[in-house]
Amino acid sequence: MNRAGNIEKAFELAREDYQAIGVDVDSALQRMRDVEISVHCWQGDDVKGFEGDDGALGNGLAVTGNFPGRARTIDELQSDLELAYSLIPGNHRLNLHALYGDFKSRVDRDEIEVEHFQGWIDWARDQKIRLDFNPSYFSHPNAADGFTLAHADSGIRQFWIDHGIACRKIAAAMGAAQNNPCINNFWVPDGYKDVPADRKAPRERLAASLDSIFATEYPAEHTLDAVECKLFGIGSESYVVGSHEFYMGYAMSRNKVLCLDAGHFHPTETISDKISAVMMYVPELLLHVSRGVRWDSDHVVTYSDELQSIMQEVVRGDYLGRVHIGLDFFDASINRVAAWAIGTRNALKAVLAALLEPTEQLRKLELEGDLTGRLALIEEQKTLPLGAVWNHYCQSVGVPAGSDWLENVREYESKVLSQRSDSSALV
Numbered sequence: 146m147n148r149a150g151n152i153e154k155a156f157e158l159a160r161e162d163y164q165a166i167g168v169d170v171d172s173a174l175q176r177m178r179d180v181e182i183s184v185h186c187w188q189g190d191d192v193k194g195f196e197g198d199d200g201a202l203g204n205g206l207a208v209t210g211n212f213p214g215r216a217r218t219i220d221e222l223q224s225d226l227e228l229a230y231s232l233i234p235g236n237h238r239l240n241l242h243a244l245y246g247d248f249k250s251r252v253d254r255d256e257i258e259v260e261h262f263q264g265w266i267d268w269a270r271d272q273k274i275r276l277d278f279n280p281s282y283f284s285h286p287n288a289a290d291g292f293t294l295a296h297a298d299s300g301i302r303q304f305w306i307d308h309g310i311a312c313r314k315i316a317a318a319m320g321a322a323q324n325n326p327c328i329n330n331f332w333v334p335d336g337y338k339d340v341p342a343d344r345k346a347p348r349e350r351l352a353a354s355l356d357s358i359f360a361t362e363y364p365a366e367h368t369l370d371a372v373e374c375k376l377f378g379i380g381s382e383s384y385v386v387g388s389h390e391f392y393m394g395y396a397m398s399r400n401k402v403l404c405l406d407a408g409h410f411h412p413t414e415t416i417s418d419k420i421s422a423v424m425m426y427v428p429e430l431l432l433h434v435s436r437g438v439r440w441d442s443d444h445v446v447t448y449s450d451e452l453q454s455i456m457q458e459v460v461r462g463d464y465l466g467r468v469h470i471g472l473d474f475f476d477a478s479i480n481r482v483a484a485w486a487i488g489t490r491n492a493l494k495a496v497l498a499a500l501l502e503p504t505e506q507l508r509k510l511e512l513e514g515d516l517t518g519r520l521a522l523i524e525e526q527k528t529l530p531l532g533a534v535w536n537h538y539c540q541s542v543g544v545p546a547g548s549d550w551l552e553n554v555r556e557y558e559s560k561v562l563s564q565r566s567d568s569s570a571l572v
């Protein structure tokens with residue numbers, strides 16, 4: 146039998162295995178088709194953007210590696226993304242940073258407009274991809290001392306407030322064009338390397354700056370504002386103004402979307418445990434699915450225990466309609482298109498695994514106090530044939546199953562990526 150036939154045969158057997166524990170595979174697959182992942186543009190070019198300067202990365206963000214083929218133009222980035230999307234089952238979104246506009250000449254961050262993103266809006270419409278957005282509060286002379294919206298200098302603060310206001314206009318235009326809310330995520334690096342004398346005033350300034358930015362109401366059908374916390378960064382080891390408590394309080398009191406980045410907490414702290422808690426108090430959640438490794442918060446997402454727990458919590462809580470799943474990693478040591486394919490396919494595979502979980506049965510065991518049965522069932526279902534269902538899903542939507550996608554990436558690497566030169570790649 147050929148590979149396609151084998152995949153179907155394996156799927157039929159897998160369906161029976163899942164049926165035996167009370168899981169309806171067809172309804173899980175139906176739900177999978179509606180799951181959208183917001184793929185981050187910045188994996189494709191090492192977070193450099195297209196502002197026309199040297200694109201030097203700063204404010205605690207660091208990309209290591211010098212794999213050839215970084216996208217240097219919007220055309221190259223779009224071409225790389227098109228290949229990545231063709232390797233990922235389902236219809237997904239693109240998460241753009243403000244750095245990635247089509248700037249014909251130097252346009253400072255407080256002056257960016259919808260026209261600079263019209264090309265992306267048109268491309269996204271043609272590709273049937275929806276857009277999300279992010280103001281860029283890093284890699285800029287006005288962020289050189291590590292402070293932006295919480296800066297003590299009112300002129301610098303105003304510059305960044307104006308950037309936020311400009312970005313909300315752009316996000317609202319994207320949302321209106323795509324008839325679906327564009328999630329506009331605010332992350333600022335502000336913080337101190339060493340112990341501050343005043344932890345209070347910067348937080349008061351950050352809240353006031355955000356309030357100024359959010360003063361204008363936009364229709365929720367066009368754009369939703371999200372706010373992202375961080376525990377520490379390179380250069381902000383002792384104090385980050387926008388901590389978890391700060392943004393949790395801010396999002397709750399201002400009815401904003403809270404963003405939880407999996408790499409932004411203490412290494413032994415997980416965001417999976419936070420989901421059901423914060424969802425009681427915030428309207429919606431944005432996830433930055435990432436992977437922390439020692440000092441770095443942005444490794445390519447692997448099929449880890451924490452990834453599985455995150456998706457289990459989203460599905461168990463019935464939050465798929467209120468949780469926006471975005472990715473956030475950047476790795477320049479491997480093929481960047483492969484990085485997107487690996488990370489996004491893993492995120493989706495974890496959603497599928499969660500949809501195939503016998504949740505009701507597990508809850509029943511728990512409520513009856515049968516904790517032995519709960520552990521036994523959780524452990525046994527870890528080795529059920531998820532791969533067979535995943536391969537069938539990929540095949541049924543016309544996307545390579547298993548690791549077949551790697552061939553497409555290798556061919557693109559030899560024909561396209563290897564032809565690009567980039568003397569500015571970081572080692």
Ligand SMILES: C[C@H](O)[C@H](O)[C@@H](O)C(=O)CO
Pocket residue numbers: 187192279332373375406433442473
């Ligand atoms: C480039 C992103 O906006 C950035 O990674 C942010 O989301 C973050 O996680 C910073 O550590």
Ligand SMILES: [Mn+2]
Pocket residue numbers: 332373406433473
């Ligand atoms: Mn993030």
